[in-house]
Amino acid sequence: MQLDVRDLTDFYDAPIGQAARRLIQRRLKLIWPELRDRRVLGYGFAVPYLRLWLPEAERAVALMPAQQGVMPWPSGKNLAALGDDDALPFPDAFFDRILVVHGLEGAESMRPLLRQLWRVLAPEGRLIIVAPNRSSLWAQLERSAFAIGRPFHRTELGNLLRQSMFEPLVWDRALYAPPFTSRSVMGTGTTWERIGQRLWPALSGVHLVESGKSLVAAVPQPTKIRGERVFAPARANS
Secondary structure, eight states: OOOOOHHHHHHSSHHHHHOOOOOOOOOOOOOOOOTOOOOEEEEESSSHHHHHTTTTSSEEEEEEETTTTOOSSTTOOOOOEEEEBBBBSOOOOOOOEEEESSSSSSSSSHHHHHHHHHHHHEEEEEEEEEEEEEEEEGOOTSSGGGGGGBOOOOHHHHHHHTTTTTTEEEEEEEOOOOOOOHHHTTTHHHHHHHHHHHGGGGOSSSEEEEEEOOOOOOOEEEEEEETTTEEEEOOOOO
């Protein structure tokens, strides 16, 4: 399931969404401090975060999935487009950086989407996925835009990336403040982040994972059936 673009816009216009954006932006900027002269793609509803690099990037494009809808972005010109998650309208190896927010968890088919993102990412490029944490309140309460679609444990997300020929390189977390609409709670977001990182890191609202392209398909993991050790069939690399 994918939120409508109007619902996502309303979320980020509200105090809870503005606080979430600031806290996630802070972590993104630590991973990608500068993207000067880079080609950047934002997939899903990444426009609140693409603004970080818009002034310096060689180009920035926001692609929104068809089931979500699209909005003009940024004001004064339009760098946003609508597309299907299993057929991205870009040449191979075109982007240096790809940011996915509100994209993976709502995709109709996650692996075809990841294979398309792999295709359009440059060989030395990097992908960041911001995905809801299954263990958090942000993935459970309806007032949160991260409560729609499939949440992930870190292991699930890492396995999915490896099976799609990405290699996770950097893991981070954000959103330890509970998703309440109270300004007094969300206004202390940085305090929640400091305490949460130290005391309950597994309860963050979202995972952030930076990955690079792998040219080797993931090796199937052994499974046990009736006491026997067997391997799942190998997947094709296409």
